Amino acid sequence: MPTLIKDGQVVDNPWCLLEKGVDLNAxxxxxxxxxxxxxxxxxxxxxxxxxxxxxxxVWLDSEDDPYxxxxxxxxxxxxxxxxxxxxxxxxxxxAVILRERLNYQGEIRAIGDVLRDQxxxxxxxxxxxxxxxxxxxVENALNAFNDFSTSYMSTVExxxxxxxxx
Amino acid sequence: MYNYDNYDxxxxxxxxxxxxxxxxxxxxxxxxxxxxxxxxxQNGLYIQxxxxxxxxxxxxxxxxxxxxxxxxxxxRDYDKGYAHFSTRQNIQYNWPILEQVPDLLAExxxxxxxxxxxxxxxxxxxxxxxxxGVAVDxxxxxxxxxxxxxxxSSFHPEFAYLPRKFKIAVCGTPNxxxxxxxxxxxxxxxxxxxxxxxxxVLVGGGLGRTPVIGATICEFLPWQHLLTYLDAIMRVYxxxxxxxxxxxxxxxxxxxxxxxxxxxxKVEAEWLHDKDGSATLTQDEVERCxxxxxxxxxxxxxxxxxxxxxxxxxxxxFSHWLERNVAPHKKSGYRIVNLCLxxxxxxxxxxTDTQMEFVADLADKYSFGEVRVTHEQNLVLTDVRxxxxxxxxxxxxTESLATPYLxxxxxxxxxxxxDFCSLxxxxxxxxxxxxxxxxxxxxxxxxxxxxxxxxxxxxxACGHHHVGNIGILGVDKKGAEFYQVTLGGSSDRETxxxxxxxxSFAQAEMPDVMEKIINVYLENRQDNENFLAxxxxxxxxxxxxxxYANAD
Ligand code: HEM
Ligand code: SF4
Numbered sequence: 001m002p003t004l005i006k007d008g009q010v011v012d013n014p015w016c017l018l019e020k021g022v023d024l025n026a027x028x029x030x031x032x033x034x035x036x037x038x039x040x041x042x043x044x045x046x047x048x049x050x051x052x053x054x055x056x057x058v059w060l061d062s063e064d065d066p067y068x069x070x071x072x073x074x075x076x077x078x079x080x081x082x083x084x085x086x087x088x089x090x091x092x093x094x095a096v097i098l099r100e101r102l103n104y105q106g107e108i109r110a111i112g113d114v115l116r117d118q119x120x121x122x123x124x125x126x127x128x129x130x131x132x133x134x135x136x137x138v139e140n141a142l143n144a145f146n147d148f149s150t151s152y153m154s155t156v157e158x159x160x161x162x163x164x165x166x
Numbered sequence: 167m168y169n170y171d172n173y174d175x176x177x178x179x180x181x182x183x184x185x186x187x188x189x190x191x192x193x194x195x196x197x198x199x200x201x202x203x204x205x206x207x208q209n210g211l212y213i214q215x216x217x218x219x220x221x222x223x224x225x226x227x228x229x230x231x232x233x234x235x236x237x238x239x240x241x242r243d244y245d246k247g248y249a250h251f252s253t254r255q256n257i258q259y260n261w262p263i264l265e266q267v268p269d270l271l272a273e274x275x276x277x278x279x280x281x282x283x284x285x286x287x288x289x290x291x292x293x294x295x296x297x298x299g300v301a302v303d304x305x306x307x308x309x310x311x312x313x314x315x316x317x318x319s320s321f322h323p324e325f326a327y328l329p330r331k332f333k334i335a336v337c338g339t340p341n342x343x344x345x346x347x348x349x350x351x352x353x354x355x356x357x358x359x360x361x362x363x364x365x366x367v368l369v370g371g372g373l374g375r376t377p378v379i380g381a382t383i384c385e386f387l388p389w390q391h392l393l394t395y396l397d398a399i400m401r402v403y404x405x406x407x408x409x410x411x412x413x414x415x416x417x418x419x420x421x422x423x424x425x426x427x428x429x430x431x432k433v434e435a436e437w438l439h440d441k442d443g444s445a446t447l448t449q450d451e452v453e454r455c456x457x458x459x460x461x462x463x464x465x466x467x468x469x470x471x472x473x474x475x476x477x478x479x480x481x482x483x484f485s486h487w488l489e490r491n492v493a494p495h496k497k498s499g500y501r502i503v504n505l506c507l508x509x510x511x512x513x514x515x516x517x518t519d520t521q522m523e524f525v526a527d528l529a530d531k532y533s534f535g536e537v538r539v540t541h542e543q544n545l546v547l548t549d550v551r552x553x554x555x556x557x558x559x560x561x562x563x564t565e566s567l568a569t570p571y572l573x574x575x576x577x578x579x580x581x582x583x584x585d586f587c588s589l590x591x592x593x594x595x596x597x598x599x600x601x602x603x604x605x606x607x608x609x610x611x612x613x614x615x616x617x618x619x620x621x622x623x624x625x626x627a628c629g630h631h632h633v634g635n636i637g638i639l640g641v642d643k644k645g646a647e648f649y650q651v652t653l654g655g656s657s658d659r660e661t662x663x664x665x666x667x668x669x670s671f672a673q674a675e676m677p678d679v680m681e682k683i684i685n686v687y688l689e690n691r692q693d694n695e696n697f698l699a700x701x702x703x704x705x706x707x708x709x710x711x712x713x714y715a716n717a718d
Contacts, residue, residue: 086201086327087204087287087327088327088409089287089324089325089326089327089328089404090404090405090409092323092324092325092326092327092404093324093401093404093405094405096324096401097401100439100440101439115201117188117197117201117205118326118327120323121321121323121324121326122323124323124324125323125324137196140191140196147180147184148177148180148181148184148321149176149177149180150173150176150177151321151323152177152317152318152320152321152322153317153318153319153322153393153445154393154443154444154445155323155324159443159444160444161318161393161444161445162173162317163317163447163448163450163451163454164444164448164451166171166173166454
């Protein structure tokens with residue numbers, strides 16, 4: 001059973017994530033009311049998706065360019081960033097770009113190979129919900145956000161670097 | 167030296183707690199080997215041929231005597247009584263036990279040391295010129311800038327899972343002793359005509375299987391923008407560096423593939439957003455960091471000393487040592503003393519626990535308690551009074567630390583190679599030793615003069631063989647250990663990559679091959695030309711002819 005963490009606790013996940021390659025019809029006829037569509041589908045059918053009665057979110061894979069969402073961030077309540085494997089660090093930069101460059105205010109969710117030992121850094125980069133990979137100890141994962149009490153550099157979570165706070 | 171405040175201390179403690187828990191979870195089977203791998207690497211821990219290997223960071227090569235004593239006691243308590251200084255101003259322990267590593271790290275933390283980000287695909291220990299702060303011709307002391315970079319890069323959340331490792335070097339002297347141009351980012355400190363500090367920024371240098379000299383993407387970056395510009399470079403690399411092939415994942419490949427100009431444009435575009443943002447450096451912060459690296463209490467002394475001149479006149483070895491191992495100092499009456507860790511028969515860069523303690527004592531007595539580590543695997547006492555040189559020399563001699571051949575052919579730079587490293591194609595330490603034996607006679611070495619000889623046991627190039635005037639690379643020829651020779655490399659301001667001499671040689675041939683190469687130089691050199699200058703003038707052909715003369 002996948003576990004979603006947000007704001008330091010386990011929460012229900014109302015969103016249904018659609019895999020790559022799904023077509024517009026399949027997406028719109030999905031029984032879920034809240035769907036997360038792959039980036040390619042969003043790019044091709046943004047208007048049709050927005051006109052549907054469903055709530056729409058988008059997920060980016062690690063090679064997708066977050067800058068391409070520049071005009072869309074206002075419409076999206078949730079953007080998911082995929083970790084195909086936990087050591088693929090591109091989503092960290094994608095989150096920073098969404099927050100700092102595109103000023104995205106909605107929810108950014110880490111999905112995919114989301115493990116305990118990367119959670120702290122994910123949060124620092126502006127991700128705020130975490131869809132844990134199977135097998136991750138939830139108790140332990142909830143502690144991850146306290147691994148460090150502060151950071152040296154400017155981060156999304158704490159834009160003032162330590163040298164401006166010391 | 168930088169002193170940790172409560173923030174630094176707390177983050178270090180938190181890191182130890184974190185890694186202790188990670189190690190526990192790994193041993194309990196909650197973390198797979200694959201999941202644990204980058205975590206242990208980012209804490210300096212490799213699993214090697216014979217045992218784990220732990221790499222401890224020596225930030226920009228600066229050590230206090232207290233830290234050096236701790237390194238010594240750790241080598242005694244957790245290892246076999248010796249350790250290895252690497253070409254990255256780090257120190258490595260070859261025999262720690264995994265279960266004991268968290269305790270070892272806790273001991274290091276007592277003296278504000280750690281193994282954080284000394285390996286793995288993250289920003290590694292920043293390196294610099296070992297004479298920073300005392301060099302005669304220095305433009306600007308690089309240490310405060312290195313410390314600023316150390317803090318910025320430590321636990322950087324965005325750049326902990328890069329495509330590949332990332333190394334930054336900073337150089338504040340006209341005479342580059344930091345191999346700056348073969349780093350992922352190289353920073354040359356400059357001053358503009360108003361005296362303002364800035365950085366020439368090079369990217370995409372590196373050694374390994376594809377050696378590349380870095381390309382300049384910014385001629386003068388005003389100091390305020392250092393960190394935002396670094397962030398921009400890192401972000402471009404993190405996003406676009408190749409992740410499909412480990413051997414093409416370094417930033418140098420990205421810069422080559424898209425071209426330095428296109429890379430620069432991407433960085434500038436990214437930088438526009440961050441520029442002048444909250445990560446912009448402040449005068450206060452720079453002053454704060456500079457405050458840790460002020461001059462010690464120098465005395466006002468003459469820059470000549472008759473007693474020392476007298477000693478040099480009567481003790482030939484001392485005069486050799488003075489000439490080779492002692493460098494001028496910015497302060498009158500002081501000298502920089504180099505300790506060459508290249509005693510024949512000892513692995514280059516290796517040092518015993520007692521030697522470390524001895525050097526720490528000497529540093530306390532004669533050099534304000536500080537020691538530097540060089541990327542040539544030697545040590546430096548930066549602030550020795552001219553009048554103390556003979557006493558210091560005699561003391562060093564008792565611990566075999568006064569070998570007078572810094573910068574000569576026997577000052578070999580050499581990776582651990584097949585004796586320790588599981589990636590090796592061939593052994594490197596015995597090659598170094600056989601060459602040192604061949605050139606043992608000091609007069610022979612002195613006659614050859616300035617030269618660099620670098621040995622790596624495989625193409626990962628930990629021994630910097632591409633940038634040695636003579637480079638030796640261990641290769642595997644149908645299961646046998648062979649050695650390829652390159653000539654003409656250099657890592658100074660005029661960095662160049664060596665060219666391959668020709669087919670490789672068996673181990674036993676190496677001393678002869680070296681001798682032939684040296685003889686070609688000696689026969690052809692004009693005036694005061696050093697090895698590299700002669701090679702650059704006459705080219706490869708004469709060396710080839712001589713070395714392969716009897717081959718057919
Ligand atoms: C014994 C364990 C070691 C292992 C497993 C190891 C592994 C590697 C690997 C895989 C590379 C190539 C990286 C690349 O091209 O992307 C490399 C490069 C390098 N290593 Fe090591 N190394 C070890 C020890 C050392 C030591 C002892 C030194 C110093 C004497 C050192 C210094 C370097 C340097 C300077 C480079 C070249 C950096 C560059 O490519 O720009 N390493 N190492
Ligand atoms: S050059 Fe090769 S053999 Fe030498 S230490 Fe590096 S990886 Fe090992």
